[in-house]
Amino acid sequence: MDYSAEKLHEEKVFKDPVHRYIHVQDRVIWDLIGTKEFQRLRRIKQLGTTFLTFHGAEHSRFNHSLGVYEIVRRITDTVFVGRPEWDQEERMLSLCAALLHDLGHGPYSHSFEKVFDLDHEDFTKAIVLGDTEVNQVLSRISADFPKKVAEVIDKTYESKLVVSLISSQIDADRMDYLQRDAYYTGVSYGHFDMERILRVMRPREDQVVFKQSGMHAVEDYIMSRYQMYWQVYFHPVTRSAEVILTKILHRAKHLHEQGYSFKHKPHHFYSFFKEEVTLEDYLKLDEGIVQYYFQIWLEEEDDVLRDLCARFINRNLYKYVEFDPAKEYKKLTKLSKLFEKAGIDPEYYLVVDSSSDLPYDFYRPGEEEERLPIHLLMKNGELRELSRESDIVDSISGKRRTDHKLYYPADLVAGHEEICELLD
Numbered sequence: 001m002d003y004s005a006e007k008l009h010e011e012k013v014f015k016d017p018v019h020r021y022i023h024v025q026d027r028v029i030w031d032l033i034g035t036k037e038f039q040r041l042r043r044i045k046q047l048g049t050t051f052l053t054f055h056g057a058e059h060s061r062f063n064h065s066l067g068v069y070e071i072v073r074r075i076t077d078t079v080f081v082g083r084p085e086w087d088q089e090e091r092m093l094s095l096c097a098a099l100l101h102d103l104g105h106g107p108y109s110h111s112f113e114k115v116f117d118l119d120h121e122d123f124t125k126a127i128v129l130g131d132t133e134v135n136q137v138l139s140r141i142s143a144d145f146p147k148k149v150a151e152v153i154d155k156t157y158e159s160k161l162v163v164s165l166i167s168s169q170i171d172a173d174r175m176d177y178l179q180r181d182a183y184y185t186g187v188s189y190g191h192f193d194m195e196r197i198l199r200v201m202r203p204r205e206d207q208v209v210f211k212q213s214g215m216h217a218v219e220d221y222i223m224s225r226y227q228m229y230w231q232v233y234f235h236p237v238t239r240s241a242e243v244i245l246t247k248i249l250h251r252a253k254h255l256h257e258q259g260y261s262f263k264h265k266p267h268h269f270y271s272f273f274k275e276e277v278t279l280e281d282y283l284k285l286d287e288g289i290v291q292y293y294f295q296i297w298l299e300e301e302d303d304v305l306r307d308l309c310a311r312f313i314n315r316n317l318y319k320y321v322e323f324d325p326a327k328e329y330k331k332l333t334k335l336s337k338l339f340e341k342a343g344i345d346p347e348y349y350l351v352v353d354s355s356s357d358l359p360y361d362f363y364r365p366g367e368e369e370e371r372l373p374i375h376l377l378m379k380n381g382e383l384r385e386l387s388r389e390s391d392i393v394d395s396i397s398g399k400r401r402t403d404h405k406l407y408y409p410a411d412l413v414a415g416h417e418e419i420c421e422l423l424d
Contacts, residue, residue, distance in 0.1 A: 023073065064180055087159070121153065192221040197217050209374075241312065264297075336350060350406070
């Protein structure tokens with residue numbers, strides 16, 4: 001039997017708090033889940049440092065990846081079946097890309113990437129195309145199948161419809177993480193009527209569109225995303241933990257470059273410090289390993305590294321004040337000098353952090369990130385861009401919101417009156 005069409009003798013199910021059950025009938029999907037590269041995602045948190053703000057946010061990239069697969073499975077096995085615009089030959093490709101789309105995420109994801117100038121999508125492609133168990137499974141379908149999966153994840157695959165299932169302004173990726181993150185953080189913002197959205201979803205040549213009768217469900221989704229970003233993803237306490245995490249990694253890298261002799265050699269980080277990261281090195285690093293180093297660095301001679309690790313592990317986070325870099329740059333310069341005078345290194349203890357999000361936008365040629373709009377399918381068959389029909393979406397369309405905060409350790413500046421006055 002053709003491997004891509006092979007079914008399991010009995011359907012496997014994962015009990016899931018968001019989708020109730022995740023169904024696996026295909027041998028290919030079951031084999032991919034069993035690979036060591038996919039199992040590694042159990043050791044990578046979906047929300048990085050958010051567990052220090054919302055204590056329930058301990059879920060993993062493994063959970064989320066299964067969820068995205070399940071949504072795409074429902075679309076390809078029910079919603080799109082029999083529709084002339086959908087090529088059922090693309091089903092297995094869509095399922096594999098959905099399952100593997102986050103395969104290259106590293107520990108604490110985006111914070112880690114910024115410090116070492118990495119991109120998880122590059123590593124996702126490297127895992128899919130490299131000497132890995134995942135590649136071996138995909139190659140059993142055909143020699144060029146891993147390349148097709150990588151192209152879907154990279155958004156360069158010839159069928160834009162397939163790409164849009166996991167990468168668009170309303171896709172399976174976002175539909176899963178909004179609901180999953182809302183569930184595990186305990187907030188009410190991220191919930192929307194996914195069942196209704198799936199019912200009004202229709203395939204078109206280059207993207208998924210939505211029947212006009214389901215516009216309110218799509219509006220609800222857009223607003224859920226907007227609220228989740230500002231109430232959860234950009235929560236200032238979470239950002240404070242990210243600032244400290246980032247500074248730990250910067251400090252460790254700086255010490256290595258200065259020839260500092262670590263009591264416990266950070267073998268897992270050497271290739272990252274040298275910016276010569278191999279796929280093998282990358283896959284060895286997960287959040288358990290990173291936490292181990294943070295624990296043993298509590299015994300290091302370097303005061304800054306030791307202090308930052310203690311803050312992260314014991315949740316002694318930085319305080320913050322609202323800050324406008326454009327208007328208050330002189331204040332920042334003065335604070336930096338006062339910190340230095342007080343013996344507090346501003347490089348690690350005085351940090352401006354910015355958050356920015358564009359909740360919905362339509363296609364604007366030439367921009368760095370060109371966003372395909374969400375289209376509504378009208379009763380007469382015409383396609384209309386969402387914000388042209390929805391006053392709610394129009395009110396936030398194209399409006400980027402940016403927030404700046406200044407982070408500092410309240411315990412270290414206590415007693416320094418001039419500093420405290422400026423920070424009040």
